[in-house]
Amino acid sequence: MEGRRTTESEIAADLLGDASARVLRTVDRFHGDDWSSPSGLPDWSRAHLVAHLALNAEALARVLQRLVGDDGEPPTMYDSDEQRGDDIRELATADHSEIRDRLLAGTTVLDDAVAAVPDDLWATRVERTPGGRTMRADSLPGMRLRELEIHHADLDAGYSRDDWSETFAILLLNAMSKRLDPSEPIEVRPDDVDGRTWVLGPNADADRDAIVVTGRAGDLGWWLTGRPAPDTLQCSRGGLPSIEGW
Secondary structure: OOOOOOOHHHHHHHHHHHHHHHHHHHHOOOOHHHHEEEEEOOOOHHHHHHHHHHHHHHHHHHHHHHHHHOOOOOOOOOOOOHHHHHHHHHHHHHOHHHHHHHHHHHHHHHHHHHOOOOOOOOEEEEEEEOOHHHHHHHHHHHHHHHHHHHHHHHHOOOOOOOOHHHHHHHHHHHHHHHHHOOOOEEEEEOOOOOOOEEOOOOOOOOHOOOOEEEOOOOHHHHHOOOOOOOOOEEEEOOOOOHHHHH
């Protein structure tokens, strides 16, 4: 059907509930100094990361609500990148119970917003910031799923890329292969996913000259987000190529 979400978008939407619940269970175990402990992201504590996840849920819900609504407001996630950063820093200093409550509320509102979008609007393009990058609305469930699963691992609180499902690892490899444009072609070959490969960069169809990187799908996806490369990965040309941060 014209305008219907892609299969990937539907798969991602179906995975959101469980991914959100896992993050909330982890956050519910935080007490005292757990919140101020460093996350896996430079200069961000766990409080910053949870605040980001809460505000991201609110932003995605807002853009979808505006898409469906008839109030004339443009479907935009954030007012500006500067405001986004300020909001994260402010919420990160709030009482820990407030941060947790904002995450729970934002997740609930986003679930309702996703369910309310009719099929014929999913192909509509929406903005990240006014006049900034645009994306199809049906990319947003996958975007949120990546935020949840990757940042859950970034919390460094007992959940890691080893806990990712094969389904999510494949969705992540799909997304990162579209995002990245390395100067040389790179062929990614998971050794735990039957018959699937991804080729990134120029002349992607002529993959015979590509740098070949092998390993577990989750480890490959983690590396393609620009995070430290797991030592389980193998490269056909020695050292792994440098990857832009996600």
